Amino acid sequence: xxxxxxxxxxxxxxxxxxxxxxxxxxxxxxxxxxxxxxxxxxxxxxxxxxxxxxxxxxxxxxxxxxxxxxxxxxxxxxxxxxxxxxxxxxxxxxxxxxxxxxxxxxxxxxxxxxxxxxxxxxxxxxxxxxxxxxxxxxxxxxxxxxxxxxxxxxxxxxxxxxxxxxxxxxxxxxxxxxxxxxxxxxxxxxxxxxxxxxxxxxxxxxxxxxxxxxxxxxxxxxxxxxxxxxxxxxxxxxxxxxxxxxxxxxxxxxxxxxxxxxxxxxxxxxxxxxxxxxxxxxxxxxxxxxxxxxxxxxxxxxxxxxxxxxxxxxxxxxxxxxxxxxxxxxxxxxxxxxxxxxxxxxxxxxxxxxxxxxxxxxxxxxxxxxxxxxxxxxxxxxxxxxxxxxxxxxxxxxxxxxxxxxxxxxxxxxxxxxxx
Numbered sequence: 001x002x003x004x005x006x007x008x009x010x011x012x013x014x015x016x017x018x019x020x021x022x023x024x025x026x027x028x029x030x031x032x033x034x035x036x037x038x039x040x041x042x043x044x045x046x047x048x049x050x051x052x053x054x055x056x057x058x059x060x061x062x063x064x065x066x067x068x069x070x071x072x073x074x075x076x077x078x079x080x081x082x083x084x085x086x087x088x089x090x091x092x093x094x095x096x097x098x099x100x101x102x103x104x105x106x107x108x109x110x111x112x113x114x115x116x117x118x119x120x121x122x123x124x125x126x127x128x129x130x131x132x133x134x135x136x137x138x139x140x141x142x143x144x145x146x147x148x149x150x151x152x153x154x155x156x157x158x159x160x161x162x163x164x165x166x167x168x169x170x171x172x173x174x175x176x177x178x179x180x181x182x183x184x185x186x187x188x189x190x191x192x193x194x195x196x197x198x199x200x201x202x203x204x205x206x207x208x209x210x211x212x213x214x215x216x217x218x219x220x221x222x223x224x225x226x227x228x229x230x231x232x233x234x235x236x237x238x239x240x241x242x243x244x245x246x247x248x249x250x251x252x253x254x255x256x257x258x259x260x261x262x263x264x265x266x267x268x269x270x271x272x273x274x275x276x277x278x279x280x281x282x283x284x285x286x287x288x289x290x291x292x293x294x295x296x297x298x299x300x301x302x303x304x305x306x307x308x309x310x311x312x313x314x315x316x317x318x319x320x321x322x323x324x325x326x327x328x329x330x331x332x333x334x335x336x337x338x339x340x341x342x343x344x345x346x347x348x349x350x351x352x353x354x355x356x357x358x359x360x361x362x363x364x365x366x367x368x369x370x371x372x373x374x375x376x377x378x379x380x381x382x383x384x385x386x387x388x389x390x391x392x393x394x395x396x397x398x399x400x401x402x403x404x405x406x407x408x409x410x411x412x413x414x415x416x417x418x419x420x
Contacts, residue, residue: 048303052396053248060241063240088212103199106196113188251347290418291360298416298420323402330391331390332390333386333387334367337357337383340355341354345395349370351392369389370402374389374392
């Protein structure tokens with residue numbers, strides 16, 4: 001079946017039910033995923049649905065659907081990149097805090113170690129002074145003095161022992177201080193080494209965090225740029241779709257005018273015929289008992305006469321004929337004798353021929369043949385079964401076939417009632 005035919009006579013039976021023109025308006029505010037699902041559902045997979053819609057409109061709709069899908073993907077990518085950037089920034093903040101504490105501890109331990117070194121210096125100086133004094137007093141630790149102190153009964157021995165005791169105690173305390181200071185210095189040095197290792201490790205982590213943050217920032221920037229560009233494309237595609245819809249509606253209006261024009265032509269011919277020859281054509285003599293010989297038996301109709309819902313515009317259109325499958329180039333014959341009153345071309349019916357068969361059983365009868373690949377006749381009188389053209393896929397059609405239509409008193413009717 002052809003959209004050409006459906007849309008072509010839309011005029012005779014166009015019923016508007018929810019015209020969907022809002023893609024560029026409020027529809028753009030919808031969620032992209034929901035909008036894509038809605039758009040995907042607007043075109044079915046059947047040939048009938050495809051042929052009722054112009055190729056340009058289908059392309060515009062497909063482009064918008066694809067762009068909307070890419071916008072959704074880009075949005076997901078951007079959200080992920082922004083999450084990575086936030087995580088990297090938080091990591092850097094945490095590492096920065098730890099590094100600040102470690103560096104403060106490093107400073108404290110450096111000062112502590114410096115103070116300890118100075119204290120050791122002072123203690124060593126004191127030790128040196130004690131050693132010098134002991135030496136100048138004759139060497140408090142000499143064996144001779146010790147023996148003398150133990151064996152002598154002189155009165156000055158007690159004084160010497162007291163002095164020795166004081167000096168030894170003082171020396172012992174100083175040496176203990178020095179030992180403690182050395183131990184404290186060593187411990188402080190060990191802590192400082194560990195802290196400096198921690199600081200170096202934190203600095204490496206901080207540097208890595210900066211690199212990750214830069215990568216995440218760059219990734220987020222690229223994702224945002226991509227999303228911005230896709231949203232521009234989305235807006236453009238939505239605008240294109242709206243323009244195509246507007247054009248589709250104009251085409252329907254034009255076709256309505258064409259349908260009215262053809263009806264007026266047939267009416268005028270019927271009136272003229274009624275004046276000159278009021279008699280009907282002879283009764284049908286075909287073997288099937290019908291006046292018209294269809295392209296094929298009506299049991300082989302692939303798409304019947306009737307209304308179809310335009311999947312994008314939401315408009316009910318009359319498929320004003322019956323479709324028969326034929327290979328490209330197959331012969332097309334006149335269904336009955338008559339006069340060729342139209343042999344024209346348009347973007348929907350493609351190459352098409354209209355034959356006026358005169359008055360039959362009280363009805364002014366005409367037939368129409370659409371989507372022809374070639375004309376064999378373009379005017380004049382033809383006989384029943386005469387070759388008039390070749391099957392094709394011109395106009396709004398997705399494959400070679402013949403759209404056969406019957407007009408009774410200027411209006412499209414179901415061909416099944418006139419063919420066997």
